[in-house]
Amino acid sequence: MEQILANGIYLGSQYAMIALGLTLIFALMNVLNFAHGQMYVLGGFVTYTIYGQLGFPFLTGLAMSCLTLFLLGALIERFLFAPVIRRSSREESTMLLAAGLAFFFDAVILLLFGEKQRGVPKIMDGVFNWDFRLIMPYDRILICVLAIVATVSFILFMQYSKTGRALRALAQDRVAAQLMGVNVEHYSMIGFALGAMLAGLVGGLLVTITGINLGMGGPTSIKAFMMVMIGGAGVISGAIAGGIILGFLEAIGLSVLSQYGDITYLLIFVSLMIFLAIRPQGLMGKPWG
Amino acid sequence: MNSLSKLQLLGILGFFIAIFGIVPVAIEALGRNDLYFTLTSVGLLAIASAGVWLTFYIGRINIGQGAFALLGAYVSAILVTKFDISFWFSLPVAGLFAAVVAILIGLPILRLRGVYFAMITLVLTQVFTLTALALPITNGAKGITSIPLPGALSVFGITLIPDFSTLQNPRQAFYFATGVLLVLTFAAMYRLVNSRLGHLCRSMQQNEELASSIGVNVPYIRVVIYAISSFFGGIGGAMFGSIAQSVYPSSFQVVDSVNFMLNCFLGGLGYVFGPMLGTLVLYFGWDLLFEFGKYQLLIYSSLLIILMLVLPNGLLSLRLPKRKGNS
Numbered sequence: 001m002e003q004i005l006a007n008g009i010y011l012g013s014q015y016a017m018i019a020l021g022l023t024l025i026f027a028l029m030n031v032l033n034f035a036h037g038q039m040y041v042l043g044g045f046v047t048y049t050i051y052g053q054l055g056f057p058f059l060t061g062l063a064m065s066c067l068t069l070f071l072l073g074a075l076i077e078r079f080l081f082a083p084v085i086r087r088s089s090r091e092e093s094t095m096l097l098a099a100g101l102a103f104f105f106d107a108v109i110l111l112l113f114g115e116k117q118r119g120v121p122k123i124m125d126g127v128f129n130w131d132f133r134l135i136m137p138y139d140r141i142l143i144c145v146l147a148i149v150a151t152v153s154f155i156l157f158m159q160y161s162k163t164g165r166a167l168r169a170l171a172q173d174r175v176a177a178q179l180m181g182v183n184v185e186h187y188s189m190i191g192f193a194l195g196a197m198l199a200g201l202v203g204g205l206l207v208t209i210t211g212i213n214l215g216m217g218g219p220t221s222i223k224a225f226m227m228v229m230i231g232g233a234g235v236i237s238g239a240i241a242g243g244i245i246l247g248f249l250e251a252i253g254l255s256v257l258s259q260y261g262d263i264t265y266l267l268i269f270v271s272l273m274i275f276l277a278i279r280p281q282g283l284m285g286k287p288w289g
Numbered sequence: 290m291n292s293l294s295k296l297q298l299l300g301i302l303g304f305f306i307a308i309f310g311i312v313p314v315a316i317e318a319l320g321r322n323d324l325y326f327t328l329t330s331v332g333l334l335a336i337a338s339a340g341v342w343l344t345f346y347i348g349r350i351n352i353g354q355g356a357f358a359l360l361g362a363y364v365s366a367i368l369v370t371k372f373d374i375s376f377w378f379s380l381p382v383a384g385l386f387a388a389v390v391a392i393l394i395g396l397p398i399l400r401l402r403g404v405y406f407a408m409i410t411l412v413l414t415q416v417f418t419l420t421a422l423a424l425p426i427t428n429g430a431k432g433i434t435s436i437p438l439p440g441a442l443s444v445f446g447i448t449l450i451p452d453f454s455t456l457q458n459p460r461q462a463f464y465f466a467t468g469v470l471l472v473l474t475f476a477a478m479y480r481l482v483n484s485r486l487g488h489l490c491r492s493m494q495q496n497e498e499l500a501s502s503i504g505v506n507v508p509y510i511r512v513v514i515y516a517i518s519s520f521f522g523g524i525g526g527a528m529f530g531s532i533a534q535s536v537y538p539s540s541f542q543v544v545d546s547v548n549f550m551l552n553c554f555l556g557g558l559g560y561v562f563g564p565m566l567g568t569l570v571l572y573f574g575w576d577l578l579f580e581f582g583k584y585q586l587l588i589y590s591s592l593l594i595i596l597m598l599v600l601p602n603g604l605l606s607l608r609l610p611k612r613k614g615n616s
Contacts, residue, residue, distance in 0.1 A: 080594065088601035089602050092558075095350065095550070099547050099550075099593075103593065104593075106586060110586065226408075228408070265419055269416040269419065270416065272412065273394075273397070273398065276401060277397030277398065280400055280405060
């Protein structure tokens with residue numbers, strides 16, 4: 001039982017951060033970022049290159065992952081999403097762009113890093129063992145703590161900094177924020193960049209444990225969509241709740257249902273659909289997004 | 290339908306001549322028999338994409354067509370291999386089965402809107418793939434293989450469709466069958482869009498509350514449209530399974546669902562023939578880029594992005610006044 005809970009917290013802390021980035025982008029721009037999983041993979045590969053290949057300290061790799069994805073996100077918003085949103089007659093057209101970007105990142109990753117599974121040296125040796133009731137490698141605990149610290153600092157940033165206030169105002173009502181003197185274009189760019197950065201950060205964190213490969217992008221995006229749906233799209237607390245819930249469901253499912261084969265996800269999907277039929281806006285979302 | 294202008298009639302006639310006359314002759318002349326398969330795939334994907342387009346028409350983003358294509362493929366494959374039923378009978382059954390499932394699933398999930406609906410349909414594709422893996426009747430990851438080619442279809446002793454396995458060139462036969470299906474699908478779509486139901490759909494696309502306030506039965510119409518949409522998906526998938534003579538859980542995946550949606554976007558959401566053009570361009574674009582080897586995906590995705598920047602409202606928005614109505 002303790003083991004399942006610990007696994008749940010570990011998975012949930014990672015998932016929450018992925019969902020946070022996705023929900024931030026959605027709240028600000030009303031864009032469903034199909035490329036989110038690919039951004040996560042890209043972040044993982046940056047850390048892999050800096051830490052695993054070039055031998056710099058792990059934190060440098062992590063910082064570079066964040067920086068790369070932040071810049072990438074900013075450029076993508078400025079030169080791709082902003083013009084398309086401005087010119088397109090239907091908002092959904094951005095989905096084509098996002099899907100195109102997902103393919104593009106896949107192609108870039110394929111060319112630069114190939115298809116193989118990549119791993120990095122362990123950042124910490126040893127296993128925490130509490131009387132065989134709870135076994136957890138130290139590096140997982142460290143990553144989990146780092147993820148929680150990052151999530152908390154992100155929330156504090158959104159709550160108390162000037163940028164965070166502007167972003168929240170933007171998410172609430174774009175026009176009203178603009179009337180109050182918020183530089184909408186500037187902050188949209190920062191918001192998108194922050195969302196991408198969170199994806200990159202999780203990628204950098206998780207590469208030390210699960211490694212990284214090209215095929216992880218798509219499934220990660222789907223998981224992120226599910227978390228956002230559980231919690232409610234465009235709500236930060238919802239994304240965190242969704243991430244933790246999915247993390248726990250997965251941890252419980254994998255340990256309880258393991259003898260029945262691979263039906264954990266089938267059950268999660270089905271229960272998600274039933275849940276959404278009853279509560280379409282998710283746990284904390286505004287009705288109809 | 291009776292208000293077709295001369296130009297539109299000419300366009301339709303030209304389309305018929307093109308797919309049933311010019312293309313086979315051109316393929317014979319070039320000796321590229323493989324093109325039949327490519328064009329058949331385009332046709333079938335266009336049929337499934339037409340379904341997606343229809344859900345766009347009521348203002349829903351549907352990324353779940355892969356689920357119904359997979360369902361249709363399995364239904365037809367199981368009927369043909371396990372129950373020895375003629376493929377031509379299993380084809381409409383597959384479509385109808387997909388439609389019934391769509392009604393059952395659609396009743397709850399069609400209450401969702403916008404991004405929520407898009408995400409749940411995406412999840413739906415995943416659910417169907419996983420179900421296909423888990424159920425015994427679908428034979429798990431091994432899938433259903435060596436499905437026989439479609440047999441003969443005769444009514445009162447007159448052979449309407451010959452047995453495909455006795456034909457010299459089954460691919461050509463599949464091509465013609467798909468051509469007929471494609472024409473039927475888009476004729477039905479055109480008729481639907483220009484009917485009373487089409488007008489109601491447009492009103493829902495703009496504002497569901499307003500539509501329901503003037504007496505449009507919104508929940509009913511959206512379920513009906515979703516069922517029709519999934520019917521197309523089921524038909525396309527069933528035919529695809531028959532051509533490939535095999536169905537696997539990975540036959541239609543999330544990527545395919547996304548591609549169906551992209552076909553619609555690319556062709557233009559405002560035009561009935563958008564999905565057809567979008568499918569053709571995307572499929573052939575991908576094939577043509579094959580010679581670039583490992584840069585294929587890079588160039589393809591870059592072109593998609595550039596296209597989106599230049600023509601955010603779809604390809605057909607290029608020549609709106611001229612192209613309305615014909616192919």
